[in-house]
Amino acid sequence: MKTLLILGAGTGGTMMASHLRKKLPGNEWNIRIIDRALDHYYQPGFLFMPFGIYSEKDVYRPMGRVIPKGVEYTEAEVDRVDADANRVLLKNGNAAGYDILIVATGVHPEPEQVEGMAGPDWRKNIHEFYTFEGAKALAARLKSWKGGRLVVHVCEMPIKCPVAPLEFCFLADAWLTQHGLRDKTDISYVTPLSGAFTKPVASGILGRLLGEKRISVVHDFAIARVDPEDHRMVSWDEKEVTYDLLVTVPPNMGDPMIERSGLGDEMNFVPTDKHTLQSKAHKNIFVIGDATDVPTSKAGSVAHFECEVLTENILGHIRGEELTAHFDGHANCFIESGHGKGFLLDFNYDQEPLTGTFPFPVVGPMKLLSESRLNHLGKMAFKWIYWNVLLPGLPIPFVGHKMSMAGKNLPSKAA
């Protein structure tokens, strides 16, 4: 009996367990998954909790309900991978051997990386919505909001779901309007980038939308420290932004376990072949989702597309073949823009997000990079799709891992 071991039962790890359990014979392969969490979280739902659109119950399920049948689940904290010995050491003193290892431990926010951020103002006037606890605390804080300076902020890139802080701005604008607080609140968006988003066409369109919603943008702001007493952020070149409520996205880093294992780079991301998803250091270690260093978005949709490639490549690896399935960096992200509307982005390593229709030319039904009600409905439908289609490893019709150019307008027409 051989063992395929998966570290992390989040989006990528759980999907891989579902896909591989269907493909690997039960009498030859034991599939084992290890995670320290008691529950599986639907992280895109964290965005909606502060505004009361989702309640706590919408965003989690006990692990037992999402781990596929025939997969052995261990609740434990991984201490480190001993790649030379093909085994993983757990914090509880146990060890787990493997023939093939999949690292799916994701990334998490680390406010301690910024001087003063995790200090006395943390969870008082400084909040985040990238964790369940954070989203819950921010929901409580917004209940007592009477107006003032609301600053939405990104510390440094890359972060998972790079559009989420923009979505937070749009939803805050709508929520404040509904509650009669918009005219009493200044919203600003503070980013280390030179514009609203990383890619030019999307950056232009999203930047205009911020303007229309009276959200001011402070760009090229590289945070050096937070001064919690005076409620202000200071950049490395001594610019200042003051806040009454700071909603920040702290630096997103891979798990310290990656560092202890000697498997990571300076962000604790695992150096990974961007096409095959094999670790660059070890042939029997594969990496999926946010834990990789591949140059595309850290997003659940990316993990989903990677999953198809990785399943093929692991089967190829087992047969002793060259790895032939190639990932193109495909990402597909809905952006909530408030008031029941949304955007859709579709892009990959080579092609930036463009305008057009998705997945079919002309008829869509989704519209790329422009606001529509259907895009919003698509985003809201995603929660059901996530629990019932993605995690159990069922296919989504018409949307494959290879990005399609059908329906996309080339840049000259797009602006």
Next chain:
Amino acid sequence: MPTKIFAGTPVDTDDEGYLVNHAQWNKDVAAALAAEEGITLTDSHWKILDFIDKDFKERGAVPGMRRMNKIGNIATKDLYSLFPDGPIKKAAKISGYPKPASCV
């Protein structure tokens, strides 16, 4: 593609002034690129430029801030004082490497 004359030799750059062909780079070109940014190169600057050069040759990418800190042992505040206003972009340009891709 613009061609500029640096230290007496023609050098190809992109529209933003980043070198297109690293083979055309040398220390005199670096000094000329730095002068365009209003910087006079000292040993402290060269410590950073040398690290970028070494790291690019190993990994094929301009190192980010954290990599400079952790692997290159270079403090962020030094980067800002030596290469004001966007140190990574400026240092990359002076090293003759492409503009660092902002992460997706």
